[in-house]
Amino acid sequence: MRGLGDACLERWADRLRAASAGQTPLRLCGSGSKDFYGQSPCGEIFDTREYAGIVAYEPTELVVTARCGTPLARLEEILAEKGQSLAFEPPHFGAGATVGGCVASGLAGPRRAQAGAVRDFVLGVKILNGQGELLNFGGQVMKNVAGYDVSRLMAGSLGTLGLIAEVSLKVLPVAVAEQTVCFELTQDKALDLLNRWGGQPLPVSASAWSEDVLHVRLSGAAAAVSAASRTLGGQRVDHEDAYVFWRGIREQQHVFFAGEVPLWRISVPSTSAVLALPGAQLIEWGGALRWMRGPDAVADRAVRRAAEQGGGHATLFRAEQTLKAEYGVFQPLSAPLARIHRQLKHAFDPQGIFNPGRMYPEF
Amino acid sequence: MGIDGSSALPGPVFDKDDLLAQLGKVLPEGCLLVDEEDLRPYECDGMTAYRQLPLIVALPDSEAQAQAILRICHARKVPIVPRGAATGLSGGAMPHRHGLVLSLAKLKKIVNLDPVARTAVVQPGVRNLAISEAAAAHALYYAPDPSSQIACTIGGNVSENSGGVHCLKYGLTVHNVLRVRGLTIEGEIVEFGNAALDAPGYDLLALINGSEGMLALITEITVKLTPKPELAQVVLASFDDVTKAGDAVANIIAAGIIPAGLEMMDRKAIHAVEPFVNAGYDLGAEAILLCESDGTPEEVDEEMARMTGVLKESGASGIRVSQNETERLKFWAGRKAAFPAIGRISPDYLCMDGTIPRKNLARMLKAIAEMEQRYGLRCANVFHAGDGNLHPLIMYDANVPGQLDLATAFGGEILELSVELGGSITGEHGVGIEKIVQMCAQFSPAELEVFHALKRAFDSDGLFNPDKAIPTAARCREYRLIRDSAGGADHSAPGGA
Ligand SMILES: Cc1cc2nc3c(=O)[nH]c(=O)nc-3n(C[C@H](O)[C@H](O)[C@H](O)COP(=O)(O)OP(=O)(O)OC[C@H]3O[C@@H](n4cnc5c(N)ncnc54)[C@H](O)[C@@H]3O)c2cc1C
Numbered sequence: 001m002r003g004l005g006d007a008c009l010e011r012w013a014d015r016l017r018a019a020s021a022g023q024t025p026l027r028l029c030g031s032g033s034k035d036f037y038g039q040s041p042c043g044e045i046f047d048t049r050e051y052a053g054i055v056a057y058e059p060t061e062l063v064v065t066a067r068c069g070t071p072l073a074r075l076e077e078i079l080a081e082k083g084q085s086l087a088f089e090p091p092h093f094g095a096g097a098t099v100g101g102c103v104a105s106g107l108a109g110p111r112r113a114q115a116g117a118v119r120d121f122v123l124g125v126k127i128l129n130g131q132g133e134l135l136n137f138g139g140q141v142m143k144n145v146a147g148y149d150v151s152r153l154m155a156g157s158l159g160t161l162g163l164i165a166e167v168s169l170k171v172l173p174v175a176v177a178e179q180t181v182c183f184e185l186t187q188d189k190a191l192d193l194l195n196r197w198g199g200q201p202l203p204v205s206a207s208a209w210s211e212d213v214l215h216v217r218l219s220g221a222a223a224a225v226s227a228a229s230r231t232l233g234g235q236r237v238d239h240e241d242a243y244v245f246w247r248g249i250r251e252q253q254h255v256f257f258a259g260e261v262p263l264w265r266i267s268v269p270s271t272s273a274v275l276a277l278p279g280a281q282l283i284e285w286g287g288a289l290r291w292m293r294g295p296d297a298v299a300d301r302a303v304r305r306a307a308e309q310g311g312g313h314a315t316l317f318r319a320e321q322t323l324k325a326e327y328g329v330f331q332p333l334s335a336p337l338a339r340i341h342r343q344l345k346h347a348f349d350p351q352g353i354f355n356p357g358r359m360y361p362e363f
Numbered sequence: 364m365g366i367d368g369s370s371a372l373p374g375p376v377f378d379k380d381d382l383l384a385q386l387g388k389v390l391p392e393g394c395l396l397v398d399e400e401d402l403r404p405y406e407c408d409g410m411t412a413y414r415q416l417p418l419i420v421a422l423p424d425s426e427a428q429a430q431a432i433l434r435i436c437h438a439r440k441v442p443i444v445p446r447g448a449a450t451g452l453s454g455g456a457m458p459h460r461h462g463l464v465l466s467l468a469k470l471k472k473i474v475n476l477d478p479v480a481r482t483a484v485v486q487p488g489v490r491n492l493a494i495s496e497a498a499a500a501h502a503l504y505y506a507p508d509p510s511s512q513i514a515c516t517i518g519g520n521v522s523e524n525s526g527g528v529h530c531l532k533y534g535l536t537v538h539n540v541l542r543v544r545g546l547t548i549e550g551e552i553v554e555f556g557n558a559a560l561d562a563p564g565y566d567l568l569a570l571i572n573g574s575e576g577m578l579a580l581i582t583e584i585t586v587k588l589t590p591k592p593e594l595a596q597v598v599l600a601s602f603d604d605v606t607k608a609g610d611a612v613a614n615i616i617a618a619g620i621i622p623a624g625l626e627m628m629d630r631k632a633i634h635a636v637e638p639f640v641n642a643g644y645d646l647g648a649e650a651i652l653l654c655e656s657d658g659t660p661e662e663v664d665e666e667m668a669r670m671t672g673v674l675k676e677s678g679a680s681g682i683r684v685s686q687n688e689t690e691r692l693k694f695w696a697g698r699k700a701a702f703p704a705i706g707r708i709s710p711d712y713l714c715m716d717g718t719i720p721r722k723n724l725a726r727m728l729k730a731i732a733e734m735e736q737r738y739g740l741r742c743a744n745v746f747h748a749g750d751g752n753l754h755p756l757i758m759y760d761a762n763v764p765g766q767l768d769l770a771t772a773f774g775g776e777i778l779e780l781s782v783e784l785g786g787s788i789t790g791e792h793g794v795g796i797e798k799i800v801q802m803c804a805q806f807s808p809a810e811l812e813v814f815h816a817l818k819r820a821f822d823s824d825g826l827f828n829p830d831k832a833i834p835t836a837a838r839c840r841e842y843r844l845i846r847d848s849a850g851g852a853d854h855s856a857p858g859g860a
Pocket residue numbers: 408409444445446447448449450451452454455456467487508509510511514515516517518519520521522523524525526527528575576577579580581582702703791792828
């Protein structure tokens with residue numbers, strides 16, 4: 001039996017083969033909601049939205065399989081109907097965000113520290129390579145160690161290794177109860193508390209500190225949430241307000257993210273002390289994610305050094321192209337890692353047609 | 364080398380005496396084994412059916428020594444087989460005939476344990492359980508708990524991406540490791556992941572997990588520690604029918620519950636275990652389920668009430684809730700002792716490791732029952748029911764000519780059926796040498812070529828653990844020829860585009 005999808009994939013396969021033959025760079029793109037992310041996209045636009053739809057959804061197996069062009073919002077709606085969700089709470093950054101873009105960008109939202117990252121929920125992928133071959137890795141089961149874990153590798157690869165045509169994700173039930181509480185605290189006090197709470201069996205599902213206010217979200221069984229809420233204290237936030245607040249953090253609609261000043265994403269151990277950097281900061285993930293609005297004058301070296309000293313890394317998340325080109329978006333890789341990256345890129349995409357330069361300029 | 368003795372690598376191209384002389388310069392006395400009697404204990408791992416003596420065993424006690432070994436070996440193109448505690452069940456640590464076994468057994472220091480950051484930095488030879496023991500003082504533990512946790516090493520766990528009975532809720536090894544430090548085949552130090560929650564570039568950390576010693580030598584690991592839940596309770600439910608037990612699992616998940624553990628055992632497994640462990644299992648049951656809840660006392664109360672409700676509605680014929688920690692551990696002891704219990708009632712057994720979508724469990728168990736008749740061998744089943752990972756334990760006697768072959772064919776058939784039912788040939792034990800043929804059933808030649816290309820990106824000469832996990836194209840052609848001429852089933856995965 002052949003469906004419309006097969007015809008689409010066949011056309012895509014032809015186009016990929018032609019691109020390989022002519023070494024034509026392709027710019028894989030859903031709605032373009034994450035065009036701002038990574039080095040500036042270049043190449044012939046390849047719109048992935050045509051290949052859309054849920055292939056299979058089995059709530060009792062905790063697995064959903066969707067085509068790359070499926071709107072992320074649609075996927076989340078379908079899961080919500082069954083009381084389930086994508087636990088990594090992906091940001092959309094635009095109404096048309098697609099499932100393929102979500103996996104390729106590998107960005108997770110407020111629940112990351114508790115639930116895990118995109119890659120933690122990827123169970124399988126089908127990718128199209130430059131030869132137009134449809135390759136299947138992983139699958140629709142929770143556990144699978146047959147062969148190298150190519151499906152998780154696709155998460156965050158920014159479309160540089162191949163075209164993600166279809167993806168299977170682990171889904172989880174939505175928490176029965178949720179309560180957000182807030183506190184007035186300086187950054188160092190907030191970091192200290194977050195780390196202390198992190199060492200206790202508390203159902204903290206998100207945290208955000210900025211301008212001396214710490215918001216903490218508790219999610220889980222009703223009894224656990226109310227007990228934890230008593231333990232934590234703080235001021236309870238109304239449910240509607242909490243919803244708007246966390247969406248604002250996830251989608252970067254919170255006032256911290258407004259304006260044109262470059263935005264740095266600094267990933268460090270949660271226990272890193274307050275980073276002595278000149279820009280305003282917003283802290284997420286129990287202290288492990290620090291956003292900073294850097295004035296242009298802040299040389300990238302200071303930020304990258306601060307991140308590296310803490311054992312982490314920094315990304316120039318939003319900035320003008322010129323600045324990105326000058327500083328590079330992602331933290332430079334060590335020599336052996338850079339070599340492995342180049343060789344991996346070559347192994348997957350020998351003709352260099354998939355999003356060249358989107359992650360690192362050299363590949 | 365392959366089961367059939369074939370190897371992608373040529374014979375030794377190096378001078379053994381020169382190699383030994385060079386290694387002797389970088390290793391302390393007694394850390395280099397060459398005599399047959401010393402090599403003998405290294406000839407196999409937990410998959411004892413496949414054995415091979417290595418050329419040399421080296422036991423470095425530092426990363427620097429391991430690095431020196433790799434440099435010397437790389438210059439001479441000597442195959443390297445990393446080895447942890449050798450509890451692996453797929454022959455992953457089985458030696459190479461012309462190669463060096465690099466044992467990490469002496470690298471067993473806990474380098475640092477940070478209770479505030481909730482991380483531990485450990486050497487690869489640290490035993491899984493030793494991490495939790497060290498963290499216990501801070502009310503923390505390392506969540507993945509393979510049944511072999513007393514013995515197996517964290518380096519082996521990362522290499523196999525091992526699971527445990529609590530991984531439905533707490534994840535597999537890959538979900539609990541933040542950073543892996545290792546050595547490339549050239550002996551260069553490389554770090555995958557870091558002290559933060561993510562790292563720049565490709566997710567090589569995900570790739571290293573489950574890479575079966577084929578991409579890098581792991582020399583240090585940062586693991587995530589989890590706060591110990593205040594309370595854990597387990598319910599032991601009996602069923603007079605395996606299908607009902609399977610449905611009960613689906614019903615629990617449909618009710619929005621993710622139990623801390625969700626395990627199933629069939630009648631044969633119960634009967635093997637009970638006399639051995641006295642766990643209190645119902646000998647009249649066709650299947651039992653173990654469902655665990657953990658968290659605050661309030662949370663556990665709430666979840667236990669919901670879980671037992673669902674189990675009753677699903678037709679459980681008996682339900683017992685652990686009344687205290689001793690009883691909880693007793694209920695689990697039976698499940699955790701399943702493999703040795705089978706070892707007690709049968710001279711030998713093969714442990715299969717397929718995963719299937721849970722809805723296909725009844726079909727699989729029926730097919731296995733039919734295979735038991737056909738092969739004339741018994742098979743007991745234990746099942747990580749929450750995540751669809753089935754361990755059929757095929758009992759045989761290696762001293763009866765032909766029985767190992769029968770058992771192997773029986774196992775192969777189960778694995779191929781797993782693929783046909785939309786699953787995988789291995790959920791947690793790895794491919795190793797054991798399931799290499801069935802890889803041809805799960806992957807197309809183009810997919811296998813991606814694996815080979817990926818391997819070359821790390822190890823261009825193919826020196827790390829040669830001939831394991833990924834079959835050669837030639838081997839798969841042969842496999843397909845035999846399968847097709849036997850008029851075998853079409854093994855392409857269902858639901859394929
Ligand atoms: C009774 C019993 C119960 C078991 N229960 C479970 C279970 O519940 N869940 C589960 O997942 N598994 C289970 N296993 C399988 C086995 O214990 C796991 O696969 C374990 O992770 C292997 O660890 P090890 O230290 O013994 O590794 P080994 O067997 O020594 O090696 C395994 C693989 O890892 C490679 N390797 C080892 N160390 C390194 C290193 N430092 N760098 C690079 N490569 C390395 C080896 O080359 C080999 O390919 C069980 C085994 C037994 C015998």
